[in-house]
Each structure stands twice: as structure tokens, then as C-alpha cells.
Amino acid sequence: MTILDRLRRAAATRPARGGLSAGGRRHSFADLDAASNAAARVLRARGVAAGARVLLYAGSSLEFVLAYLGALKLGAVCVPANPAYQRAELAWILADAEPLVVVGERAGLERVRALGAPSVRALLEIDAAAAAPCPSAAPAGPPSEPFLRAVQAASTRRLPASTAPDDLALIVYTSGTTGRAKGAMLRHANLEANSDALCAAWRWTADDRLVHALPLFHVHGLCVGLHGALASACETLLLPRFEAAAVLAALACERATLFLGVPTMYARFLECAGAAPPALPAMRLFVCGSAPLAPLLARRFRAAFGHEILERYGMTETLITLAQPLDGPRRPGTVGLPVAGVEVRIAGAAGQDAAEGEEGELLVRGPCVGPGYWRDTAATGAAFAAGWFRTGDLARRDARDGLISIVGRARELIISGAFKVHPREVEEALAEHPDVVEAAVFGLPDADLGEAVAAAVVLRPGAPRDAGALTAFCRERLASYKKPRSIRFVASLPRNAMGKVLKDRLAR
Ligand code: MLC
Ligand code: AMP
Secondary structure, eight states, X not given: OOHXXXXXXXXXXXXXXXXXXXXXXXXXXXXXXXXXXXXXXXXXXTTOOTTOEEEEESOSOHHHHHHHHHHHHTTOEEEEEOTTOOHHHHHHHHHHHOOSEEEEOHHHHHHHHHHTOTTOOEEEETTOTTOOOOOOOOSSSOOEEEHHHXXXXXXXXXXXXXXXXXXXXXXXXXXXXXXXXXXEEEEHHHHHHHHHHHHHHTTOOXXXXXXXXXXXXXXXXXXXXXXXXXXXXXXXXXXXXXXXXXXXXXXXXXXXXXXXXXXXXXXXXXXXXXXXXXXOTTOOEEEEOSSOOOHHHHHHHHHHHSOOOEEEEEETTTEEEEEOOTTSOOOTTOOBEEOTTOEEEEEOTTSSBOOTTXXXXXXXXXXXXXXXXXXXXXXXXXXXXXXXXXXXXXXXXXXXXXXXXXXXXXXXXXXXXXXXXXXXXXXXXXXXXXXXXXXXXXXXXETTTEEEEEEEEEEOTTOOOOHHHHHHHHHHHSOGGGSOSEEEEOSSOOBOTTSOBOHHHHHO
């Protein structure tokens, strides 16, 4: 049963109970089903049909959910993207995915217009309070229209179903090894398989109450959070952003039973609650993923909140493949066992199975693993080895209990607050600055973010050592979370005999 079938079933069987609260209003599943029919009609009237791409360039909101479900109902392919992406990041996604319609917030739509994306026929604005067309000085592109107003004016009558399990549902751009994002493709069947497996593994039911504070533009918030909410038909509070005090208050007053977070969120809960963590008597499960959860943080959280966090592991390309068991043991530092239907291998350097307890690259296979990268057969070919997806993460399986630990990364990637930053992208941005000769970017341990982006920079002779100016320069070119949080000026970069920069030495 696809995510859309689940929504329709929830609407039919629980027309009033359950649903999604967002922006201060509660929407039953029947409301969501009807309004997403209207959203589908709005998109269809602007040319969207099966296979067309719809860029969702926005944070979490009801409109995001409606645009997403509406597009899927037409058999279209959704491309969620972080609204923090700046010109170059956006330009690449527009060029590669060629969306027909962009749904986004005003600042983002202005960026799209300024780029004059040739594929884009309509811009639908989220949160257009004035409901007026966006006055724009930008040279190209269609005018933007208020999305919600169009949805409210459209018929809510159901459209003929036009999705099959093998149809593409999502292209999610993910930080590539080349510094250029790759579009990970996911089919309806992948979404369904993972959502079914996680709902069963976590006994997620219609009696649950979820506080959802993750961005919907990543698979964690979208495919774990939103899909789980729809598949289980539970009650969900969708928050536009994570703010520790507000989320803790919501967990208490909503009598939440379930929360999905990234390690930084748990670190902030601890910091915010201090010596007086709120009582959360209804809570049954805290889940964490998207970045390594430090065992010390898991233990401190347990001591303060009385809950053992359930850690799970995944990737955009594969969805969630490993999870600690609901019924324990949840040994901190491990990510548990394969979820239902998933097989894993740990491969040694020559591709052979690593010996029990030995470290190697984690390979996964199963119905939740997507078919590869959009319009990139070379990257797709490189990502699979005889049908197994190569995660690029290093793992070890404990010989005693079979629990798997993620012990490192074979590829260069910084994981900062569960956002992924490829060093090369930041190095290229820094290298564009006229005062910079070269730069090396790497992660440094950070109590809040897990890792923080750092840079070592070689300046031209006589150039001012102005870290603030270089940071500002990066912020103009890249999503702000990618900017270096610390910059060290060095006379030269340390290199090995092959000329490779020794980042380990810089990070010391
Ligand atoms: C925000 N900022 C960050 C940052 N998040 N900087 C570094 N790393 C981060 N993760 C910066 C902003 O650019 C801004 O900088 C400043 O911090 C304040 O912004 P904010 O929006 O107020 O941020 P904040 O609320 O602090 O965000 C923290 C956070 C967020 C933890 C809520 O990072 C977040 O939502 N992370 C979740 C990411 C996620 O969902 N990943 C899943 C990927 S899917 P300035 O200078 O402009 O003010 C995946 C597969 C799987 O991994 O297994 O799930
Ligand atoms: P993304 O590119 O955003 O899909 O991120 C996927 C990456 O996040 C994985 O390849 C891992 O490196 C990392 N990741 C996700 N979950 C975990 C986890 N529980 N522990 C360690 N790393 C994780």
C-alpha cells in the first residue's frame, strides 16, 4: 500500500481522529486527503503530470505537505530542497532536475526567478500572507502565485490514481563526493517498504502522538516522520523549526508518545532542561539518527529524562536500514540490526566479507534501497557492487550479539548537526576569494553539532587575516550551515608525498 493509499485509508476509516496540526490548525486525514486533491489540481492546471518534477524549496509547513501529497497524487516526482541553499546550490538542482513547478517561500522563489530557470513554468508561494503576486525586479521567470489560496479555490474531488509502486516519487539531492550534489532517486515502493518496516519495528500505531520538528526537505523528516505519521494514522504536531524549549513544552502539553530527532536536538534538550527535565509520562520512544549519537550523550539523556534513546542508521539513498531493537538491548554506540527486509554486508578492502568483529565498508540491500542517482549512470554504477549499495560508512559487527556499530567514514564528509557538508564544496567557495591561495576544509569535534566545519587557509602575501570576511564570503555562496565556524591561517597546507592534503594533521 503506497503512502497515498495509507492517507486515503486513514481518511476513510478515521475521518475525524488523528491528523496533522500545523500553523495553529488541526487537519484531519479527511481534510488532508481532500486538500491534497485540490493541491494536485492546482499543480495539474500548471502543467504537472506523471513524471514531471516539482521542486519543494521550503521548510516544514502544511503547504509543503499538501504540495508533496498533491504532486505524488499526479504521479509527479518531488524534489525537496533546503531553502537555505544559495544561488549556486539551487542553480545546480534546477539544471539537473528541471522542475516544472517550484513551491517555495518568497525569498527562495526570488532566487529561482533571478536564475531564470528555463524549465520552470510556475512559482507557487508558501505563506503568502498578503496573497498578492510577488512584486519582483527579477528579470526572468513567471510571476509567483499564492499556493494556499489556489488550493482553497480548487475542487477537492479525487483525481484518477496515477502511481505504480515502481514509479519515481522523490529525487533528494545529497552531498556528493565531488562536491556537487547528486539526486538520489526513491520509488514509491522504497518509501512504502521502509515506512512499513519502521512502523512495525517501533510499534507505531494510531494511538501515537508525534511531535515532528525535523525539516521535511530531508528523508529523516519526510520519509521517517511524515510517512510514519500517515502510515500509522497517528496524531502529529508539525513544527516549522526546532527550538529546544518550545519542543520540550510541546512534548509535555501534547502528551507526545514519540519523538524523532538528530543528536544535536538531544544535546539541546539536555542543555535546555538543565537540572529540571520536564516529566513526560506519555512518552514511549525517543528515536535518533542521521548522525552518530555519542554514547556519553545517550547516557546523559537517559539519566536526565529516564529514556533510552533508540538509535537508527540510514542514508538518503537507502532510507533507514539499521535500528536498535525496540525491546532492547540498546547498547549506546551501536545502531542495532538490519530492519525487516534489509540485508547487510561488511566488506573488507578487497570486497570480501570482513571477519566477524572486523571493520569494513557497510553494504546494504533491500526493498527500501533506491535505484541510484538521477541522470548519473556513472555515479549509480559506482554506488552499487553486485547489487549491494555501498554506503561509504565503515562498520563493525559485534560477534557476540550481532549489533552493528558505525565506526567511521570511508569518504570525506562532515556531519554537522545532521546536515552533511562536503569539504570540497566549501574549499571551492573559499578558493574563489581573491585573497585565498588555497584552503582545506575538515570537521572538528563539537559538543553541540557533533562536528563543526573548520578551514585552514593559505592567503596571498600581504592579504589581511580576516576570518569574518571569509565566512561572510562563504555565506553568500553556500547555505549558511556550510560556512566554516573556525578558520586558521597557515603558511602552507601539510601534504603527503603524493600531494594529498593531510587533513588529520590539520584537525589535531
Ligand atoms: C543550523 N545552522 C547550522 C546547522 N543548523 N550550522 C551548522 N550545522 C548545522 N546543522 C546554522 C544556520 O546556518 C544559522 O547560521 C544558525 O545555525 C542558526 O540557524 P537555525 O535555523 O536557527 O539553526 P538551529 O535551529 O540551531 O538548527 C539546528 C538543527 C538543524 C539541529 C535543528 O541543524 C537541523 O534541523 N538538523 C537536522 C538535519 C536533518 O534533518 N538531517 C537529516 C538528513 S537525512 P547563521 O550564521 O546564518 O545565523 C539523513 C538520512 C538519515 O541523514 O539517516 O536520516
Ligand atoms: P545523508 O547523506 O544526509 O543521507 O546522510 C547519510 C549519512 O548519515 C550516512 O552515510 C552516515 O554517515 C550518517 N548517519 C546516519 N545515521 C547515522 C547513525 N545513526 N550513526 C552514524 N552515522 C549516521
